[in-house]
Amino acid sequence: xxxxxxxxxxxxxxxxxxxxxxxxxxxxxxxxxxxxxxxxxxxxxxxxxxxxxxxxxxxxxxxxxxxxxxxxxxxxxxxxxxxxxxxxxxxxxxxxxxxxxxxxxxxxxxxxxxxxxxxxxxxx
Numbered sequence: 203x204x205x206x207x208x209x210x211x212x213x214x215x216x217x218x219x220x221x222x223x224x225x226x227x228x229x230x231x232x233x234x235x236x237x238x239x240x241x242x243x244x245x246x247x248x249x250x251x252x253x254x255x256x257x258x259x260x261x262x263x264x265x266x267x268x269x270x271x272x273x274x275x276x277x278x279x280x281x282x283x284x285x286x287x288x289x290x291x292x293x294x295x296x297x298x299x300x301x302x303x304x305x306x307x308x309x310x311x312x313x314x315x316x317x318x319x320x321x322x323x324x325x326x
Contacts, residue, residue, distance in 0.1 A: 245286035258300040265310040272309035
């Protein structure tokens with residue numbers, strides 16, 4: 203691996219953490235509890251898992267140069283992986299269960315503009 207590539211990767215990692223911090227704060231401001239960050243499962247990682255009294259929300263965060271690019275970066279394969287990881291979480295953490303479960307996609311551009319696509323898997 204070249205030094206340039208390693209530096210780009212480290213920079214992307216830091217930007218990803220900053221984006222996750224910002225999104226977590228937004229959910230907390232809405233009154234949600236952060237149940238997990240970067241939840242690892244045998245099927246992959248879920249960026250955030252948040253809850254309010256009625257909803258459990260699995261959150262995928264995509265930060266790209268443009269919002270459109272971020273929105274298009276969620277592949278069908280990744281969506282399937284997230285669903286499998288969420289199913290695993292529900293099976294292993296029964297206390298997280300709520301009346302409703304959904305998957306939100308949070309997209310962020312280089313100007314730090316944020317959009318939330320609620321219940322994203324019902325839309326694709």
